[in-house]
Structure formats: C-alpha cells, structure tokens
Amino acid sequence: MTYFTCLFLDTEKDIIVSLYKELDKVFYVLSTPNHHTGNLIRNLARICDLPLSQNREGMLEIRGEVPCYVDSYNNESYIFRLGDVEIANIDKDGNVLMKAAIPAIAKTLMSQTKDYQLGLPKTIFKTRVRKEYKFNSDLHTHMNGNLPGDILIALGIYHQIRYPLYYVKKLELKLTEAQWDKLERQRAKVARQFVSSDLKGKYLDRRINDNTFINFADLILNNLDNAEMNIVKIRGSLAVIKDGQAVFTNLEKVYLYRYVFTKGAESEDKIPLNTAYLIPDEDVKKALMQMLRDRENPDYCNNTIFQDKLLWIARNYKRQGVCYAEISDTTLVKKYESLEMLKQVHAVMPSIYGETGVMIRFLAAMRRIPLTIVKDAITPANYLEQNLEVLRATALDPYVAGCDFVGEEINDIITLKPVFKELVKIAAADPSFVIRVHAGENDSLKDNISHSIACVKDCLAPGQAMPKMRLGHGLYTYSPRSKKGREVLKQLKENNIVLEFQLTSNVRLNNLNSLDKHPLKAYLKQGIRCVQGTDGAALYGTDSVDEQLSLAKMLELSENDLRLMKEAETGIIEEGQKAYSDKKAAFLSLVGKRDMEDVLLEKMKTVKIGKGLSGGVKRLDANTELKGQIKEITWDRVPVVLLGGSFNTEKRATRVTPEGEKQLDMLMKYLNPDEVCFVIGHKLSGYEKYLVEHNKKGFRIYAVVPALITKQEAVKLKEAGVYIRVSTEAEGMGIYKSFNYEIFERRPSMVVAFDGNSAAANLIQEAKNGKGQSAILIFSKSKTLLQKATSLHGYVYFFDGDAPITQKIKELSDKTLKKS
Incomplete structure (x- = not known):
C-alpha cells in the first residue's frame, strides 16, 4: 500500500485518519497519537462499533476500507464514514471535502473517562449551520x-x-x-x-x-x-x-x-x-x-508581531463568518504598553478591515486577583488603581469597547466594589462603554452574578442609567426556584444584562461536568439576552462554528433558541459598530493635530481607591504568622489528601455525618503513621477538624494555607499544632494549585474526598492528571462531588457503609500488585 492523503476529525489535529491506496482500493488508519491513555480511541471505536488493533509501537488504531462510489456522471469518489455519519469525500486525486467532524468538547469528554456515555449524534457533527x-x-x-x-x-x-x-x-x-x-x-x-x-x-x-x-x-x-x-x-x-x-x-x-x-x-x-x-x-x-x-x-510589509497577530485573527474570523469581535487584553491597562498597542492598532486596523471586513475592538482587562504563575512578577498593592488611571484614558479610544474583570473566579467580586465606582464614572461619560465581569464560572461563589450587578447599580450617580453590562460564563447562581434565584433573574431582566456562554472552555477547564443542567435554555425562556463566545478558541481546540454546533447539539437548542441568541447578538454588533463610529469622530476631534500618545498621557489621572478593597477583613502574611510551623512535607511517607472542610463555597460548611465519621475512623485505624501523612486545607473544619481532634495514632498532619490569612485562621492553625505549607495563592480557593505542585506532580499519593465544591473538583482533576499517580476515593454520599466523580469513571472509587474505605484501599493495592 502507498500513502494517499490524510484528514483530521478535529480542529487540534488529534484524531488523524491516514489514507493508503492499493490498486483502486483505499484503506484508512485512524489514530490518536497525542492521547496516551487510549480512552479517546477506545470510546470512539465503541460508539462506532469498530474493531481496535495495535500498531508496531503498541498504540491503538482503527483500520478499515473506504468504499468507492460512482455518481451518474461516472465520477468516482471515496466516502469515509463513522457509524452512519458521512465524514468526508475524497476524490481520486486525494482532494478531501470534509462533511462532519468531532468537536473539542466531545473529544475531551471521551478522553476523560473509560465509559463515555454520549452517543454518536452528540459526538460527530455535520459542520454546517x-x-x-x-x-x-x-x-x-x-x-x-x-x-x-x-x-x-x-x-x-x-x-x-x-x-x-x-x-x-x-x-x-x-x-x-x-x-x-x-x-x-x-x-x-x-x-x-x-x-x-x-x-x-x-x-x-x-x-x-x-x-x-x-x-x-x-x-x-x-x-x-x-x-x-x-x-x-x-x-x-x-x-x-x-x-x-x-x-x-x-x-x-x-x-x-x-x-x-x-x-x-x-x-x-x-x-x-x-x-x-x-x-x-x-x-x-x-x-x-x-x-x-x-x-x-x-x-x-512593516508589520510588527502584534500587528500580524491582529491580521491573522481577522483572517481566521473571516473564514468562520465572524464580522465583529471584542477581545480582552490586559495590555490596555498598562501605562506605556497601552499607548504603543493603540498606536499599532490605529496604523494597521483600517487595512485589516478593508481586506477582511472584520471589526476588532477590545475590552481593557483587569485581573481580579494578581497573577502568580509568573514567579518573578511583582504585582504592586495598588495595581488596580494603576489600571484605572490608564483606563480613564484608553477608554476614549474608539477601538476600546469597555472593560473586563478576568482571572480565576476564586474571590467574591463584591470586594472590588470600589473599582466599579470608577468604572461607572467612565460609563457616565460614554454610554457605549461595556462593563463585563467573569462571573458564575464555577460553583464556589454563587453570589457573584448578583454581586456583579449590585457593584454597578450601587455605584450609579443619581439619575444615571444602567451602563451596558455583560457577564461572562453565567453558569452558576442560585436555583431559579429559590428566593435568591428569582431575584437574580429579576435583576438580569430589569437591567438588560447580557450573558455570554462558552461551552467548550467550561468543559475543558473542569467547570462543567454534566451538560444536562446547563442553564442556557432556562435563561432564554426567561427572556434574558444570551450570546456565544469562544473564550480564546485556540486554547480549547474550537472556533466560532464549532462552538455554535456544540451549543446547539449538546444542549439541544431549538431553532427558536438560536433565533433569540442571534437577535441578541445582532443588537450588540449594531451597537458596537455605531459606538466605534461615534467614538472615532469624538477621538479625532480630541486629538486634533497633536500626538495621540501625548493626549492620552494627559488624560491619565491618579485614582485612589485602596482603603475599600479588603472586603472589611484584615488579612495577615501566613509566612510570618506561622513561621514556627512551616515544614516541608516529609518524603518518607505517602501523602493522604483529605477533602472535607476547606474546599467548599465561602458560605457553605461541610456537614459531618455519623457514616462519614465511621469511614474516617476506619481509615485512621487502618493506616500506619510511619507510612503515611495527612494533608488538609486551611480552615480546619468539617472532616479536617475531626481528623485533628481524633488523631490518636499521631499522624503527621500538614495544612496548606493561602499566603494571606485572617487572625482567626492563624490562631486556629497554631492551636491545632499542624505543620504548615504556605501557598503562593492569596485566596483559599486557589490553594489546590499548591497540592498539585507539591504532591500530584512529584510523588504517589491518595485523595480521600468527603465534600467540596469547584476547588475540590479542581484538586481531584489535578490528582487524576498528575505525573505522580494518585488513588482517588470519593464518599458516595457527597452530592456536590458526584458529577465530577462520574465524569472520571475508571479513575475514582466510591466508598460508603456498603463499600468501606478500607475495602477499596485493599482492592487498589491488589490491582497495583498485579500490575507490578
């Protein structure tokens, strides 16, 4: 057989179909070389009812023949199908016409589990709208x-x-x-x-x-x-x-x-x-x-990297049929970098628009919490004040549509209320200015949608109209049947708030594990304006068309649902285009014959808001307060990470049950303190508290704490006498990252999860992804972790009164011995 051509079933080129020719016959080999667990190809083979084979390197493949068809004009073509879905037509010269593909969201869900539950209709989509x-x-x-x-x-x-x-x-x-x-x-x-x-x-x-x-x-x-x-x-x-x-x-x-x-x-x-x-x-x-x-x-010909980036973003959008985009960028709140960026935008964007017909505008993005991944980066304490100083000027530019709060949603947006007071002032001068907040992305802060709206409303000047406001993600808030939930719906409708949905990123970033409870259809039914975004499409292997297909198919949207979303989007596009034209005329008048940078520098005025940003609770440096207890996690014992207290929503406490206590007692009796140690969070509540108070065998207990803690937390940690590991994260819901860095990426471990919300789900996912291999055991009575556990079928083990935790550990030990 000789190589003929190839095609890809997904945007990221992870599912490869290589085609080979022998005389007039074509054969295919489907492989997934970037997916090493084998889950993706096993699940795909199962739902398509196709046999698996192994290649010389031991990697799984699906092999078969691509049948040849002849039309009424005697033209021959090969048609590649999976199940009953026509995927691609291939002519005799090897030209490929794609008819269907596997969206990133389906690929992720197949890769995640050993027991994929979605059928062919929600796995392979016709690529047309x-x-x-x-x-x-x-x-x-x-x-x-x-x-x-x-x-x-x-x-x-x-x-x-x-x-x-x-x-x-x-x-x-x-x-x-x-x-x-x-x-x-x-x-x-x-x-x-x-x-x-x-x-x-x-x-x-x-x-x-x-x-x-x-x-x-x-x-x-x-x-x-x-x-x-x-x-x-x-x-x-x-x-x-x-x-x-x-x-x-x-x-x-x-x-x-x-x-x-x-x-x-x-x-x-x-x-x-x-x-x-x-x-x-x-x-x-x-x-x-x-x-x-x-x-x-x-x-x-003289484009910078940034200008070429804009050019290719626009070209990509044109290919997808997108004519208007608003892109979040933190550069626009940095003093001199923002001026250089806008200068380059003004120089090249008219040519880009002339070629592509795509209008690109920007949202000046501010981080809700300082970035910690860049180790040497030092974020000044008044960084938000500095951001606002710059934004007062850059907001005047016609290419700037508004602002955005970005970053992981691990703090209550209400703590940033003083910032909104300044944003509302900008919106008072510019009615087209959009205030967008990333809110409701995970289930740990269900107040964030209502708090975001309140932050804006409470800061309005007397008689000031509600600014244009959008909420990014909007997945989680209170049940619409509850009093709080009904009030949220009322506020969304009365204030004409727009909700933005990005299904693929929600799934790929572990914020959505079950599609059947997605709120989009319910919001549309309530008359709330909803639109689609991609959240940075390339990060998640999607694009605008793939995202719309995923929304429509996975959430079973009706034509009326799509029509409502289309109407909301059309209105925003028209508003954005008009805002650009109006702001351009005003900006040209403002600048006149002067240099644009000089004018904007003059408009940057110092902003003072610092006193109100703490949320009313003073926090202390954990490294200083707990320095006597800080100690590296010992390497001569296997860490057992206990979840059940520190990884909930801020206002939700873990309820310790008699059955849970019995399982934890059983665990402590079974384990040897010379062989294992326990690692917990910083709150010392729920099952964590029970562990500390019933540690009769003298297990070493380490508490991972955020970089900033309250006085009350410091006292509790000192009194408990636990060892301390201080996270680089200042917020309690971000400390799961330190568990990953110190444990899951480095060494074998065990996770015993009794309770938790998104922070616990993230920690469990980190344990599954980690290089160190972790045994993950979840209390079956934990409703909040059930969806996460179900999505990880084959990687987690349930324990309860009928399946005691010690029995599960023995089963895991036996499996490990058989493998070795």
Whole structure:
C-alpha cells in the first residue's frame, strides 16, 4: 500500500485518519497519537462499533476500507464514514471535502473517562449551520488565546523569534548537533551573568535556560528532518492538556508557552527563509507562505508581531463568518504598553478591515486577583488603581469597547466594589462603554452574578442609567426556584444584562461536568439576552462554528433558541459598530493635530481607591504568622489528601455525618503513621477538624494555607499544632494549585474526598492528571462531588457503609500488585 492523503476529525489535529491506496482500493488508519491513555480511541471505536488493533509501537488504531462510489456522471469518489455519519469525500486525486467532524468538547469528554456515555449524534457533527441562525461575532475571547498553534508557529518562523532553551528541553525537541553546540556556547555566556545569583540548583538552571535562545526559524528550517515531530510537540504545548479536563493551573502554563510567540522578541541572528516551502506541515507552510507574500504588500510589509497577530485573527474570523469581535487584553491597562498597542492598532486596523471586513475592538482587562504563575512578577498593592488611571484614558479610544474583570473566579467580586465606582464614572461619560465581569464560572461563589450587578447599580450617580453590562460564563447562581434565584433573574431582566456562554472552555477547564443542567435554555425562556463566545478558541481546540454546533447539539437548542441568541447578538454588533463610529469622530476631534500618545498621557489621572478593597477583613502574611510551623512535607511517607472542610463555597460548611465519621475512623485505624501523612486545607473544619481532634495514632498532619490569612485562621492553625505549607495563592480557593505542585506532580499519593465544591473538583482533576499517580476515593454520599466523580469513571472509587474505605484501599493495592 502507498500513502494517499490524510484528514483530521478535529480542529487540534488529534484524531488523524491516514489514507493508503492499493490498486483502486483505499484503506484508512485512524489514530490518536497525542492521547496516551487510549480512552479517546477506545470510546470512539465503541460508539462506532469498530474493531481496535495495535500498531508496531503498541498504540491503538482503527483500520478499515473506504468504499468507492460512482455518481451518474461516472465520477468516482471515496466516502469515509463513522457509524452512519458521512465524514468526508475524497476524490481520486486525494482532494478531501470534509462533511462532519468531532468537536473539542466531545473529544475531551471521551478522553476523560473509560465509559463515555454520549452517543454518536452528540459526538460527530455535520459542520454546517443554517444561515439565518449563524452567529457572526465573538464577544468573549482573549487576545493571547485566539490564534491556532499553526498560525503562531508560522508567525514565530516569519518573525524569527527567540525561542528559549527551557522550552526546547521541556518539550524534548530534537535539534541538530550544530544547533546544540551553538546553544551550549550561548548558555555558557548567559551562565556567567548569574555567577553572583542567590539562585541554586534547578532554579538557577531554569533562569539560565529561560535566557538562552535559539532563533525559532533556525530551529525549524535548518532542522527539516525533525521539523514534523517538533511542530507536533510545539503545537501541543499551545493548547490545554489532551487526555481529559484541565484546570486553571494548566491554562496559566499554556499561556506561558503562548507568550513566547504572542509577545515574542525577534532574534538578532536572522537566517534566510527561502526553504519555507519545504516545511512538512501543510497548514504551517501555507500560513508562512502567505506571510512571505504579505511582505510585498505595502499595507503589511512593516508589520510588527502584534500587528500580524491582529491580521491573522481577522483572517481566521473571516473564514468562520465572524464580522465583529471584542477581545480582552490586559495590555490596555498598562501605562506605556497601552499607548504603543493603540498606536499599532490605529496604523494597521483600517487595512485589516478593508481586506477582511472584520471589526476588532477590545475590552481593557483587569485581573481580579494578581497573577502568580509568573514567579518573578511583582504585582504592586495598588495595581488596580494603576489600571484605572490608564483606563480613564484608553477608554476614549474608539477601538476600546469597555472593560473586563478576568482571572480565576476564586474571590467574591463584591470586594472590588470600589473599582466599579470608577468604572461607572467612565460609563457616565460614554454610554457605549461595556462593563463585563467573569462571573458564575464555577460553583464556589454563587453570589457573584448578583454581586456583579449590585457593584454597578450601587455605584450609579443619581439619575444615571444602567451602563451596558455583560457577564461572562453565567453558569452558576442560585436555583431559579429559590428566593435568591428569582431575584437574580429579576435583576438580569430589569437591567438588560447580557450573558455570554462558552461551552467548550467550561468543559475543558473542569467547570462543567454534566451538560444536562446547563442553564442556557432556562435563561432564554426567561427572556434574558444570551450570546456565544469562544473564550480564546485556540486554547480549547474550537472556533466560532464549532462552538455554535456544540451549543446547539449538546444542549439541544431549538431553532427558536438560536433565533433569540442571534437577535441578541445582532443588537450588540449594531451597537458596537455605531459606538466605534461615534467614538472615532469624538477621538479625532480630541486629538486634533497633536500626538495621540501625548493626549492620552494627559488624560491619565491618579485614582485612589485602596482603603475599600479588603472586603472589611484584615488579612495577615501566613509566612510570618506561622513561621514556627512551616515544614516541608516529609518524603518518607505517602501523602493522604483529605477533602472535607476547606474546599467548599465561602458560605457553605461541610456537614459531618455519623457514616462519614465511621469511614474516617476506619481509615485512621487502618493506616500506619510511619507510612503515611495527612494533608488538609486551611480552615480546619468539617472532616479536617475531626481528623485533628481524633488523631490518636499521631499522624503527621500538614495544612496548606493561602499566603494571606485572617487572625482567626492563624490562631486556629497554631492551636491545632499542624505543620504548615504556605501557598503562593492569596485566596483559599486557589490553594489546590499548591497540592498539585507539591504532591500530584512529584510523588504517589491518595485523595480521600468527603465534600467540596469547584476547588475540590479542581484538586481531584489535578490528582487524576498528575505525573505522580494518585488513588482517588470519593464518599458516595457527597452530592456536590458526584458529577465530577462520574465524569472520571475508571479513575475514582466510591466508598460508603456498603463499600468501606478500607475495602477499596485493599482492592487498589491488589490491582497495583498485579500490575507490578
């Protein structure tokens, strides 16, 4: 058999169908090389009723023949089907016409579990949408998550960016001997700059490798023998993890990989790009060849990386039928960076709009909590005041549609109410100014939707109309049958709030484990305006069309539901286009013949809000308050992570039941304190408190605490006498990240979960994803964790009175012994 062609069943190129020809027959091999658990291909084979086989490397494959058909004009074509769904037509020259695909959300759910429950109709979709219901906007997306990996890789080659040695090693990229020699010589020079550094060991190595670079064009073009596999690895690093759901920690890491390209610095050591046509990846090559042609276009020949990023975002949107987008970007609240960004936007956007017909505007994004993933980044205490100082000026620009609160939703938005007072002042001067808040993304803060609305309403000046307001995600609030839930619905309707839904990112980021309780249809029925976004499509392997298909199919939206969403979207697009025109005229008048940057700098006035941001509760530095108890988790014992107290919503307490107490007593009696230690959260409540008070065998107990704690929490932790690990996260609901870093990524462990909300679900997902292998046991009576546990079928074990926890541990031990 000879290779014929190939096709991909998903946007991320994870499900590959390779086609081979023998005489006039075509055969296929379906493989999933980026998914190592085998769940994806096993589940796909099962729902399509197809046999599995193994290749020489032991990887699972689906093999079969693609039948040939002849039409009434005697034209031959091969039709590839899965189940009864026609996927693609392939002509005799190898040209492929795709008819259906597997959306990212279905792929994630298949990868997550050993027992996928959705059938073929919700797994493989026809890739078309009725024209009158087609969505034409992306109203919820993020600048550095927007472009697909292939485009970023092409941009990296075209602009010859510096690619850090750290990522070369992290991704295990293959280089030529000459490339390695050059990198080692450069690394030796860089290392000399750190001879007096206080950093040691792996931390020093990381810093040196982060500052040692190879020209990315050199990495690919002067290494063509390894280019195909290197591109696959780099592409994989630019999206969230493959084998199941991710959590916010994974998302932050992906952004770091993307920043190399989206915020890239060009290499000083340039090379000719005349071998670009030899790149083995067709999509990367096609994009790069277009970039080289753009070099001859006077509109684009001097484009910066940022301007080319905008150009390709618009081109991608045009391909998807999107004509209007509002992109969140934190650059617009940084003093000098915002001015440079807007200058570049004004220089290139007219040409981009002329070519594509896509209007791109921005939401100036402020972080609800400081970013902690960048270890050396120091966020000033008054960063929100600094953001507002800049926003007062950048909000005048016609390309700025409004503002946004971004970041993981682990704090009550009400603590930021003083910030809203300043935003409402901006909206008073500009009625088109949009205030958008990420709210209701997880189930830990069910007040955040109502609190977001209250933050705006309570800050209005007498007689001031409610500004344009949108809430991103809007998944979780109180039941509409409850008094609080009815009040939320009333506030949403009365204030004309728009809810934005991003189904794929909700699933892939572990915020949605069951589709049957999604609230979109209920909101539409109540007359609340709802629209779709992508949340940074490329991060999640989706796009605008894929997202709409997923919403429609997975949530079983009717044509009337789609019509209502389309009407809401059309109104917002028209408002946005008008706002741009009105603001452009006003901005030109404001600037006149002066330099735009000088005018905006003058408009940046100091803002003082600091006293009201604490939420009324003073918090202390945990490292200082608890320094006498801080100790590394011992390496001679297996950590048993106990969930049941610290990982709930802020206003929900764990109820300790007699059955739960009995299971915990049984666990403590069964385990040996010389072999295991316990790790808990910071609240010392619920089952955590029971553990501490009944620790008769003297188990070592470690409490992971946020960087900032209350006086009451400090006293309780001191009195308990537990050892302390201080998280880099300031908020209690973010400490699950430290469990991942200190335990799940490093060593074997056990998770025993009695109770918890989204923070507990995130910790459980981290345990499942971790390299250290973790046995996960969940109390079957925990309703809040049931959906998470069900989505991880085959990876978690339930315990209760009928299936005691010790029995489950013995079963797990027996399985481990059999494997070894």
